[in-house]
Amino acid sequence: DQQVKQNSPSLSVQEGRISILNCDYTNSMFDYFLWYKKYPAEGPTFLISISSIKDKNEDGRFTVFLNKSAKHLSLHIVPSQPGDSAVYFCAASGRGGSNYKLTFGKGTLLTVNP
Amino acid sequence: EAGVTQFPSHSVIEKGQTVTLRCDPISGHDNLYWYRRVMGKEIKFLLHFVKESKQDESGMPNNRFLAERTGGTYSTLKVQPAELEDSGVYFCASSAQVNYGYTFGSGTRLTVV
Numbered sequence: 001d002q003q004v005k006q007n008s009p010s011l012s013v014q015e016g017r018i019s020i021l022n023c024d025y026t027n028s029m030f031d032y033f034l035w036y037k038k039y040p041a042e043g044p045t046f047l048i049s050i051s052s053i054k055d056k057n058e059d060g061r062f063t064v065f066l067n068k069s070a071k072h073l074s075l076h077i078v079p080s081q082p083g084d085s086a087v088y089f090c091a092a093s094g095r096g097g098s099n100y101k102l103t104f105g106k107g108t109l110l111t112v113n114p
Numbered sequence: 115e116a117g118v119t120q121f122p123s124h125s126v127i128e129k130g131q132t133v134t135l136r137c138d139p140i141s142g143h144d145n146l147y148w149y150r151r152v153m154g155k156e157i158k159f160l161l162h163f164v165k166e167s168k169q170d171e172s173g174m175p176n177n178r179f180l181a182e183r184t185g186g187t188y189s190t191l192k193v194q195p196a197e198l199e200d201s202g203v204y205f206c207a208s209s210a211q212v213n214y215g216y217t218f219g220s221g222t223r224l225t226v227v
Contacts, residue, residue, distance in 0.1 A: 002156065043205055043218030044157070089157065100145065100212050101170065104157040
């Protein structure tokens with residue numbers, strides 16, 4: 001049973017517009033959420049994260065929103081750039097002793113067109 | 115600072131053969147993790163080392179998989195004998211502290227034919 005779901009396998013946006021990537025989770029024990037970006041033939045690289053005690057975290061062009069009641073988070077990229085084209089993975093971790101173990105979604109391929 | 119290094123980057127083996135994947139973590143990182151992504155699926159946790167000790171191997175698929183970390187430095191993941199469903203990309207990651215803030219390697223793409 002998938003605990004972290006990214007229901008959109010792909011997303012295509014125009015350069016300069018906003019990209020919104022969505023993620024849903026089912027496990028209420030998750031209390032930290034992360035987004036990773038992955039280019040072909042490379043490993044995932046950390047992008048941005050959010051603790052369950054917050055509902056928004058911003059870092060430059062990237063903002064993550066968390067809606068705990070809906071068990072939903074989203075990543076906003078604005079403005080989108082062609083270099084943002086990659087697979088984006090949503091991941092979650094639990095509390096305390098299991099905080100090292102990440103549960104990933106299947107990823108969303110973002111294509112930013114010039 | 116050198117990153118997490120994995121080799122080989124690609125490996126194609128026949129069903130029933132043995133393959134050993136290697137991971138060199140970032141120097142000084144006591145925590146080492148293995149993950150796997152099977153085609154079209156999510157990236158899944160396999161196991162976690164702290165130095166040379168296995169702290170959590172709950173994600174290991176079965177006893178055909180053996181992970182070691184000699185002297186708390188590099189780690190190997192051996193698959194013996196390999197089956198078709200073992201095909202995928204195997205990622206290694208490391209961190210100084212036990213948390214989610216770890217660095218991934220580029221992965222080893224394993225194809226079992």
